[in-house]
Amino acid sequence: MYQATIRDVVEFEGIGLHTGEYSKIRLHPDDSYKGIRFFVKGEYIQANYKYVVNTRHSTDLGKGDRVIKTVEHLMAVLYMLGIDNLVIEVLEGWEIPAMDGSGYFFYKKLKKLVHKLEKEKEVLEIKTPVSVRNCTARIEALPFDQFVAEYVGSVEGLFKDRRVRFKGNIKELIFARTFCYDHQVEALRKAGLAKGGSLKNAVVFGKGGKVYNSEGLRSKDEPIRHKLLDLIGDLSLLGKYIKGRIVSYYGGHSLNYDLVKSLADL
Known part of the structure; x- marks a missing residue:
């Protein structure tokens, strides 16, 4: 497997999901083998777990007084497309544009721009099981001969312990939008979050599995597919396949x- 960049400059713009501010980013091809880097106010921030400054309702990266919020959806698409060398210039705002709350619009523009490079990818091979947990959740990393990611979750009033799996078909995940419950909205806003959230870029659930979005769900398990998209975006911050x-x-x-x-640490 070889590393890749893109063959042309591409831009995305829109409202930030949490900041509510207009945001514009420009993606530049890069063959320097320095990985994926955000360029924020004259400073490079590596798309790497070492620069994570927040994981509450989004994954944010920062360096000094520079911060770029909600990188996970774009990073997931880049990882699934195999793009691992890029400069992402933040032109306006300080959050990745929410678009429709999924990875679809990133995928739509980038899928035909993938350009292979001459150096092989750095690979992290899981040789022994690794597990992390908190009081309500756990994640396991197990040996396998390729990258596979799975998510098990529930949606109140709809289903319990639903499992979805990614084995390489990006189209099975990129349409899935971020979501929340109606009883969470006020608390999120009071915490200074979800200022740009709306039914245009998020799915909102009510009691009994009610969906406030007039168009309904894009798949019965769309929220679980989005959680898997988030997981892949966060995993990409290892900087390795x-x-x-x-x-x-x-x-x-x-x-x-x-x-x-x-x-x-492996």
Whole structure:
């Protein structure tokens, strides 16, 4: 497997999910083999777990007084497309544009721009099981001959312990939007989060599995597929291709980060 970049400059713009501010980013091809880097106010921030500064409801990277929020959806798409060398210039705002709350629009523009380089990918092979947990969730990393990621989760009023799996088909995940429950919205806003959230970029659930979005769900298990997208985006911050099977049981960004740190120590 060879490393890759993109063959042309591409831009994305829109509202930040949490900041509510207009955001614009420009992705530049890069063949320097320095990995994926964000360029924020004249400073490079490596897309690496060492620069994670927040995992509450999003994964944010920072260096000094520079921060870039909610990198996980874009990073997931880059990882699944095999793109591992890139400069992401932040032109306006300080959050990745939410787009429609999924990875679809990133995928749509980038899928035809993948350009292979001459150097092989760095690979992290999981040779012995690794597990992290908190009071409600756990994630396991198991030996396997390729990258496979799974997520097990529930949605109130709809289903319990539903499992979804990624084995290489990006189209099975990129459409899945971020989500929350109606009773969470006020608390998120009071915490200074979800300022840009709306039914245009998030799925909102009510009691009994009610979906507030008029178009409904894109798949019956869309929320679980989005949690898997998040997981892959967070795993990408290892900066290496993972050869192994990752299984998350109700995990979120914070536990994903704990796993990444544990894998980095292998």
